Amino acid sequence: MLQIVRTPGSQASLPMTYGATMDLGASRRGAAGGPLALRGAGILGALGAGAADRGDVMPAESLAVAGADAGHAAHALPRIAGWVQAVRAQAAAILAEGGLPVLLGGDHSLPMGSVAASADHAALLGRPLFVLWMDAHGDFNTPATSGTGNVHGMSLAALCGETGLGAVWGEDAPAVVDPTRVMVLGARDLDAGEAALMAARGVQAVSVAALRRDGMAALAGFLDRLAAEDGLLHVSFDIDVVDPAHAPGTGTPVAGGLEPAEAAEALSMLGGSGRLVGLDIVEVNPALDQQHRTARLAVGLMRYLFGTSMDWLRQAA
Numbered sequence: 001m002l003q004i005v006r007t008p009g010s011q012a013s014l015p016m017t018y019g020a021t022m023d024l025g026a027s028r029r030g031a032a033g034g035p036l037a038l039r040g041a042g043i044l045g046a047l048g049a050g051a052a053d054r055g056d057v058m059p060a061e062s063l064a065v066a067g068a069d070a071g072h073a074a075h076a077l078p079r080i081a082g083w084v085q086a087v088r089a090q091a092a093a094i095l096a097e098g099g100l101p102v103l104l105g106g107d108h109s110l111p112m113g114s115v116a117a118s119a120d121h122a123a124l125l126g127r128p129l130f131v132l133w134m135d136a137h138g139d140f141n142t143p144a145t146s147g148t149g150n151v152h153g154m155s156l157a158a159l160c161g162e163t164g165l166g167a168v169w170g171e172d173a174p175a176v177v178d179p180t181r182v183m184v185l186g187a188r189d190l191d192a193g194e195a196a197l198m199a200a201r202g203v204q205a206v207s208v209a210a211l212r213r214d215g216m217a218a219l220a221g222f223l224d225r226l227a228a229e230d231g232l233l234h235v236s237f238d239i240d241v242v243d244p245a246h247a248p249g250t251g252t253p254v255a256g257g258l259e260p261a262e263a264a265e266a267l268s269m270l271g272g273s274g275r276l277v278g279l280d281i282v283e284v285n286p287a288l289d290q291q292h293r294t295a296r297l298a299v300g301l302m303r304y305l306f307g308t309s310m311d312w313l314r315q316a317a
Contacts, residue, residue, distance in 0.1 A: 014050045014052065014100065015051040015099070015100045015102050016051070016054055016097075016100065017039075017044065017051065017052070017053045017102045017103075018054040018055065018056065018057055018091075018094070018104065019034075019039075019055065019056040019057070019103075019105075019106070020035070020057050020086070020087050020103065020104070020105055020106040020110045021033070021035055021036075022080070022105075022106045022107065022110060023106060023107045023285075024075070024076040024079055024080050024107070025076070025080055025107040025108065025150055025151035025152035026107040026108075026109075026150055026251050026252070027251070028251035028252070028285070029251075029287070030251060030285035030286065030288055031106055031282070031284065032106060033285070033286045033287060034104060034105050034106055034281075034282065034283070034284040034285065034295075035056060035106065036286070037284055037289070038104045038284060038295055038298060038299060040292070040295065041295040041296045041298070041299040042299050043102075043104065043281070043299050043302065046303045046308055047302065047308070048308050051102075054094070057083075057086040057087055057090045058086060059083045059085065060082050060086075074146070074154060074164065074165060075148075075149040076151065077151060077167060077168060080109050080151050080168065081167060081168040081170065083109075083110060084109070084112045084116075084169075085170055087112075087114050087117075088114070088116045088117050088174070089117075091103065091113065091114045091116075091118070091278060092117040095117060095118070095121045095277070095278075100276060100277070100279065101114060101118075101279070102279045102280075102281070103280040103281065103282070105280060105284075107282060107283060108135070108139060108152040108153075108236070108238050108280075108283055109152040109155045110155075110280070111280045112158055112159060112165075112168055114234070114236075114278055114280050115159050115177065115236065115278065115280075116159065116174035116175075117278065118232065119159070119174050119176070119177055119234075120175050122175070122231075122232045122277065123175040125232070127230055127232050128178065128229050128230075128231040128232070129175075129177060129178075129181065129231065129232050129233075129234060129277075130181045130182070130183075130222070130225075130226045130229075130231045130232065130234070130275075131159070131177055131181065131182045131233075131234050131235075131236065132182075132183050132185060132219075132222070132234070132236070133182060133183065133184045133185070133236050133238075134184075134185045134186055134237045134238060134263075134266070135184060135187065135236070135238040136186060136252070136253075136254040137187065137238075137254075138184050138190045138191075138194050138198055138203070138205060139153050139154065139155050139156040139157065140154075140156050140160075140162075140190075140194045140197055140198045140201075140203065141154045141157060141191060141193070141194045142157050142164045142197075143164040143165065144163075145193040145194060145197065146191075147191065151165070152283075153194075156182065156203075157197070159174075159176075159177045160176065160179040160182065160201060161177075161179075179198075179201035179202050180204075181225075181231070182204065183205075183222045184205045184206065185211070185218075185266065186206070186208055186241035187205040187206065187207055188207055188208055188209075188254055188256055188257065189252075189254045190205065204218070206218045206219070208257060208258060208262075209256075211262065212262075216265060216269060219266055220269070223270070226275060227273070231275065232276075232277040233270070233273060233276050233277060234276075234277055234279070235270060235278070235279050235280070236279075237280060237281050237282070237298075238250075238282050238283045239281070239283050239294055239297070240257065240283055241258055241263065242257050242258050242259075242260060242297065243255065243257035243258060246260050246293070246297060247294045247297055247298070248288065248290050248293065248294060249284060249285050249287075249290065249293065249294030250283050250284065250285050250288065250294060251288065260297060260301065263301050263304075264301055264304040264309070265304075267301055267302070267304040268305070268309075271304065271305045271306060276305075279305075281298055281302065
């Protein structure tokens, strides 16, 4: 069973879900329905006994005014900032209680808030934060390098301190995530400039091809370093890490993704680390799904992270 890192002095250490119904960071709408789809597919049961739902967060109304996006190379950044700040506040509150925040998205710009809360929490404890970004994409563009201006393709870069998105934090910038403690697992659609920036900063990108060639050696090494440095782990799970043949309900599908069994193996390894401090489940888009397959798959895969699987993949086959 998954062990959850406790804040010293806390009593509770249970997974707490909270939703953010926002998809402004993506070019295709629909991921805002992700929280409802994940709840309907049984996410609380997958997280184990005692898991609870905090409901959905909402941004301050002052950050959702008409015309607020004018002049920004990163599309909808002022409105996204409101959601990011709401996510960050909720995650921080759950961490302060000793619980495990589980963000139900929404698009992949929202983890700018959840990972920021984890980074601040780790800094408070004097421990390094490691981030496993499970995604077909690197999300390491900046407003200067992005070809689309979509913020969900810039979120990891912002967390690692790249310039251009600082306004999203308001007046309270979080602790910067060390890019050398970041792994992007399942990456297979990186822009040239983005890939160069990731390499220059020391972000470890592990492609599906490399994973199939070498097995889970890279992930095992990442977890060994996590343990050696007594770090904390934030997992940001974008459903498009899985091949769209199995997970069609997502806005940026890329062929050649992980098979469900491969994703389950990786998540099982993470559950055994005992260092999980934050989790995101994002980019489930029920408007593009087929008979709720993608939401059910995402929930089923979480069973391997939390030790509630009971061989779920075999039962679902």
